[in-house]
Each structure stands twice: as C-alpha cells, then as structure tokens.
Amino acid sequence: MSGAFTWLVRRGLPLVPRPLVRRVAMRYVAGETLGDALKTLDRLAGEGAMATLDLLGEEVTERDKAVAVTDTYVGMLAAIAERGADANVSVKPTSLGLKIDEAFCHANIERIVLAAKQQGSFVRIDMEDVTTTDATLRMHRDLATRHGHVGVVLQAYLRRTLTDIDALPDDASVRLCKGIYIEAPQHAYRAYETVRANFLYALEKLIVRGVRVAIATHDEHLVCGALALLDRHAVPRERCEFQMLLGVTPDLRRTLLAAGHRLRVYVPFGRDWYPYSTRRLRENPEIAGHVLRAMLGRR
Amino acid sequence: MSGAFTWLVRRGLPLVPRPLVRRVAMRYVAGETLGDALKTLDRLAGEGAMATLDLLGEEVTERDKAVAVTDTYVGMLAAIAERGADANVSVKPTSLGLKIDEAFCHANIERIVLAAKQQGSFVRIDMEDVTTTDATLRMHRDLATRHGHVGVVLQAYLRRTLTDIDALPDDASVRLCKGIYIEAPQHAYRAYETVRANFLYALEKLIVRGVRVAIATHDEHLVCGALALLDRHAVPRERCEFQMLLGVTPDLRRTLLAAGHRLRVYVPFGRDWYPYSTRRLRENPEIAGHVLRAMLGRR
Numbered sequence: 256m257s258g259a260f261t262w263l264v265r266r267g268l269p270l271v272p273r274p275l276v277r278r279v280a281m282r283y284v285a286g287e288t289l290g291d292a293l294k295t296l297d298r299l300a301g302e303g304a305m306a307t308l309d310l311l312g313e314e315v316t317e318r319d320k321a322v323a324v325t326d327t328y329v330g331m332l333a334a335i336a337e338r339g340a341d342a343n344v345s346v347k348p349t350s351l352g353l354k355i356d357e358a359f360c361h362a363n364i365e366r367i368v369l370a371a372k373q374q375g376s377f378v379r380i381d382m383e384d385v386t387t388t389d390a391t392l393r394m395h396r397d398l399a400t401r402h403g404h405v406g407v408v409l410q411a412y413l414r415r416t417l418t419d420i421d422a423l424p425d426d427a428s429v430r431l432c433k434g435i436y437i438e439a440p441q442h443a444y445r446a447y448e449t450v451r452a453n454f455l456y457a458l459e460k461l462i463v464r465g466v467r468v469a470i471a472t473h474d475e476h477l478v479c480g481a482l483a484l485l486d487r488h489a490v491p492r493e494r495c496e497f498q499m500l501l502g503v504t505p506d507l508r509r510t511l512l513a514a515g516h517r518l519r520v521y522v523p524f525g526r527d528w529y530p531y532s533t534r535r536l537r538e539n540p541e542i543a544g545h546v547l548r549a550m551l552g553r554r
Numbered sequence: 555m556s557g558a559f560t561w562l563v564r565r566g567l568p569l570v571p572r573p574l575v576r577r578v579a580m581r582y583v584a585g586e587t588l589g590d591a592l593k594t595l596d597r598l599a600g601e602g603a604m605a606t607l608d609l610l611g612e613e614v615t616e617r618d619k620a621v622a623v624t625d626t627y628v629g630m631l632a633a634i635a636e637r638g639a640d641a642n643v644s645v646k647p648t649s650l651g652l653k654i655d656e657a658f659c660h661a662n663i664e665r666i667v668l669a670a671k672q673q674g675s676f677v678r679i680d681m682e683d684v685t686t687t688d689a690t691l692r693m694h695r696d697l698a699t700r701h702g703h704v705g706v707v708l709q710a711y712l713r714r715t716l717t718d719i720d721a722l723p724d725d726a727s728v729r730l731c732k733g734i735y736i737e738a739p740q741h742a743y744r745a746y747e748t749v750r751a752n753f754l755y756a757l758e759k760l761i762v763r764g765v766r767v768a769i770a771t772h773d774e775h776l777v778c779g780a781l782a783l784l785d786r787h788a789v790p791r792e793r794c795e796f797q798m799l800l801g802v803t804p805d806l807r808r809t810l811l812a813a814g815h816r817l818r819v820y821v822p823f824g825r826d827w828y829p830y831s832t833r834r835l836r837e838n839p840e841i842a843g844h845v846l847r848a849m850l851g852r853r
Binding site for chain 2: 414415417418440441444446448449452453456459460
C-alpha cells in the first residue's frame with residue numbers, strides 16, 4: 256500500500272465523503288435496523304456461525320438516551336427469542352449511562368440481563384477504555400453472582416489482566432481480546448509480540464481456572480496458540496468458542512467452522528455506524544484500496 | 555536517527571571529547587563518590603525502589619588494588635547499614651583479583667560476604683565474560699553454602715545456563731539477565747528472540763527449583779513473560795524482585811513499582827565511570843541524540 260493510501264486512512268478519512276465511507280464501511284455493520292441485523296444472523300446461521308448483536312453507539316450523556324438503548328436491547332432479546340436464533344447480545348456500559356452514574360448503568364444492564372435470563376439467553380458486557388475497567392468488572396461481578404447469564408471481556412494488552420482473572424466470580428464467562436483503545440504505557444503493553452504473548456498467558460490462566468472462554472481474535476498466530484492450549488488442557492468444545500467481528504477475516508471464520516469449532520460473530524447494527532466502522536477501517540490498512548476503489552466508483 | 559549519529563555512537567564515541575561524554579553518561583552513574591551514591595539511594599527510596607551499589611572498575615591486575623576495592627566494599631556496607639538503606643552490593647570478581655588468583659579473589663569476596671552477613675545485608679557476585687563463569691559459580695557455591703548472604707548471576711544468552719541451574723546450591727539467590735558481553739557462538743545464543751526465549755525457560759526452571767529470583771531486564775516483553783510465570787507458579791512477592799540499571803527505562807521501573815512489585819536499581823558509582831557508561835551509551839541508540847545535543851551545548 257502506498258504512503259498516500261496510508262495517509263488517507265489514518266489521517267484523511269474525515270475528508271472522504273461520508274457516502275463513500277459508508278459504502279466500504281458497510282462490510283463491517285449489518286445495517287441500520289434490527290431487521291437488517293436479523294437477516295445477517297440468518298445468513299451467518301447458514302454458515303453454522305452463532306452471533307452476538309451490538310447496537311452501535313458509544314458514550315451516552317443523557318439518561319433518556321441510555322434508557323432508550325436499554326429498551327432497544329430488551330426488544331432485541333425478544334426478537335432473537337422469537338426467531339429462535341442462536342444469538343445473544345453485547346452491551347457497552349458507556350452507552351447505558353456509565354459516565355452519567357454507575358448505579359444507573361448497573362440498573363440498566365441488570366434489566367437486560369434479567370430479560371436474557373428469562374429467555375435463556377446471555378449478555379456480554381463489552382470492555383471499553385481503562386477509565387471504565389473497574390466499574391465494568393464490579394457490575395459484572397455483582398450481576399454474574401446474582402443472576403448469571405452475563406459475561407465480561409478482558410483485554411490482553413492491559414497489564415492488570417492476569418490479576419483481574421483472580422477476582423472473577425465463580426463460573427465466569429470471559430471474552431478475551433487484545434484490546435483496541437489507545438492506552439498509556441503504564442496501563443497497557445504496546446509491542447505487538449508482547450500483547451500476543453500476554454493473550455496466551457491470560458488464556459491459559461482462564462482455562463486453568465475453569466472459566467468459559469470466548470477467544471476473540473483475527474490473529475491466526477493466536478488462533479493457533481489458542482487451539483494448542485485448548486488441546487493441552489482438553490477443554491470440551493461446548494465450554495469455549497471463537498469470536499470474530501463481522502466483515503473481518505471471513506476466511507479464517509469459515510476455516511474454524513469447518514473444523515467443527517464453535518464460532519460467534521459480533522454483529523453491530525444501527526444508525527450510529529460511522530465511529531465504529533471508521534475505527535475498523537483505520538485498523539485495516541488493506542482497506543484503503545477499497546476506499547479508493549469506492550471513490551473511483553469501481554465497486 | 556541518522557546514520558551519522560549511529561556511527562558516532564557505535565564507532566566514533568572515543569573521538570567525542572570526554573567532558574561531553576561525561577555529561578550524557580552521568581544519567582547512568584550516581585557520581586564519583588560514595589556520598590553521591592547514597593544520595594541516589596535516598597532518591598530511589600523515595601520512589602519505593604531498593605538498590606544495589608556497584609563500585610565502578612573492572613579487571614584489576616595488582617593485588618593492592620584488589621584489596622583496596624575489597625576495603626571500599628566493606629566500607630560501603632557499613633555506610634548502607636548506618637543509613638538504614640534498603641540496599642546491598644554487587645561485586646565484580648575481576649575487580650577483586652580473579653585474574654590474578656582465584657583463591658585471592660575468593661578470600662576478598664568472602665571478606666565482603668562476612669561483612670554483609672554481620673549487617674544482615676547481601677552480596678551479589680556479578681557475572682562477567684565466559685572466561686570467569688566457572689570460577690564465579692565455584693566461589694559462589696562455596697560462599698553460599700558456608701555463609702549465605704550471597705547470590706550469583708546467570709545469563710540467558712549462555713547455552714550452559716539451564717545446566718548451571720542444576721548445580722546451584724540449596725536456597726540460592728540468582729539474578730537472571732540476558733548477558734551483555736560479546737561471546738563466541740559456541741558459548742552464547744545470539745538471536746534476539748532466542749535469548750528472550752531462553753530467558754523465560756531459565757526463569758521458569760529457577761522458579762520451579764524454588765530459587766529466589768531477581769529478574770534483571772528492561773525488555774518489556776520479558777517483564778510481561780516473567781509476570782505470567784510468577785503468577786502461574788504463585789511465587790510470593792517477597793521471594794522475587796525485578797532489577798533495572800540506573801537511568802534505563804525509568805518509566806517501566808515506576809510502572810512496576812506502582813503495581814506493587816519489588817524492584818531494585820543497580821547503582822554504579824566511582825571515578826572509573828567511562829567504560830561502563832560508554833557501554834550503556836552504545837547499547838542505547840537513542841542516546842546519540844543526547845550526545846549531539848551535548849556537543850552543541852543544548853543540554
């Protein structure tokens with residue numbers, strides 16, 4: 256990829272007309288409506304993949320908005336149950352009011368967890384930047400202990416992650432990912448190989464603790480390392496799953512499914528697709544070519 | 555950094571006027587006197603760091619000189635005790651007469667170890683190049699068995715290190731480092747990733763043997779790997795410590811201290827600062843910028 260393309264994606268994306276970004280970005284999101292998301296679920300089910308639905312939208316500063324997001328999630332769980340789909344939901348604490356008031360956010364997540372419990376479904380509480388880590392783990396611990404049907408996310412780039420594993424509640428369910436936010440070096444490892452190494456250290460510790468793990472990565476090196484650890488510790492296939500984002504490494508996804516592994520796709524949808532999908536675009540340098548082709552009308 | 559700067563540091567350093575080198579090099583040494591070193595100890599104690607004092611100076615060829623170095627170390631231990639500082643000392647066998655006569659060197663180190671024992675302190679026998687390895691391990695084994703209060707260093711780049719762990723005396727204390735001397739390939743691994751891997755293999759073997767370990771590295775990848783091993787084997791925090799050189803990666807030092815790890819800083823001082831600090835300069839390519847700024851009088 257030429258330097259100009261790199262520049263385009265890293266710095267110049269805001270200058271690219273929104274309709275063009277939309278055309279490329281739509282590979283990462285299911286669409287703007289719940290109906291779009293449910294169609295994507297059906298398509299993934301046809302591949303043998305499970306899904307987790309994410310309503311796009313991040314930090315919310317108004318209570319009404321956070322309550323509306325909560326209502327939408329309760330409706331999503333009902334729609335999933337009605338369809339009989341093998342899917343659950345992922346929620347972001349800041350979109351449910353964490354930055355307004357932790358107790359308010361906690362109550363909103365609890366409402367979603369109780370709806371999931373009623374339907375035998377599951378809520379994954381996403382992990383955001385380090386300003387949210389303590390509160391997110393606290394809310395998860397309380398809800399997991401009292402209701403079950405809820406899990407959390409740990410990020411391999413954080414220095415604290417191995418210690419956080421010690422404090423997980425019994426019978427926890429954890430999605431392990433590398434972590435995507437830009438964090439200060441006192442909080443996070445930055446070197447690529449170090450984050451990879453810590454991912455496998457954390458995964459092994461989770462497995463040894465008997466935690467149900469969701470291995471969320473598109474890094475084939477980590478897929479390989481994870482498979483070796485699952486094998487070494489004889490983890491039953493129903494106790495673990497792989498997770499990948501919609502639109503990212505679909506070939507690796509199909510390879511794992513073909514080998515009989517459980518795999519869940521993170522399916523974001525909603526009108527607020529711009530920040531999520533441009534973050535994805537920035538992460539994937541190859542995508543600059545797609546942006547250019549879209550600009551040239553060749554897609 | 556430009557090629558000219560790299561050249562300056564790697565090859566041209568002897569051409570740089572000594573006062574300029576001194577100005578930059580002083581970040582790596584506490585000063586010329588014991589008083590300077592004790593001040594540095596106080597500063598580090600303020601950060602929560604422990605220290606080990608090293609009198610600069612390497613291979614000694616005259617007995618009088620080696621006896622004088624021994625006397626200085628005995629005096630250093632007294633000064634540390636008087637100040638109540640959380641510090642010990644590190645000694646180099648070649649500066650205590652190893653190249654003159656092993657028994658003479660052994661007697662000198664024994665005098666320092668006995669002084670340390672009297673004060674409840676500790677002596678770390680540094681490891682130098684491979685011509686000294688056997689003698690150093692031999693002296694350490696004898697002194698550790700008879701007196702305690704002494705530990706040794708193993709170097710991860712040496713092919714023999716895993717075997718040397720087998721021959722350690724009971725209740726040993728080992729500082730593990732990568733190794734810094736230029737060794738022939740029959741003695742040492744050279745590839746960066748191989749040395750890193752052997753560091754973690756050796757560390758795990760030391761931990762499993764119950765050796766008290768001092769993890770001496772500025773390589774964050776190894777810090778990450780070491781933390782995972784300490785965690786996996788549930789090593790109590792008081793049984794291990796990290797070690798870093800004065801002036802190198804102070805941010806990583808503070809990060810580990812903030813996370814509650816024990817950390818000891820290697821504090822060299824003395825009039826013989828030139829060889830040590832230029833070796834440090836050569837190891838740190840970023841330092842060329844400092845040298846240049848010093849030459850231009852902008853520091």
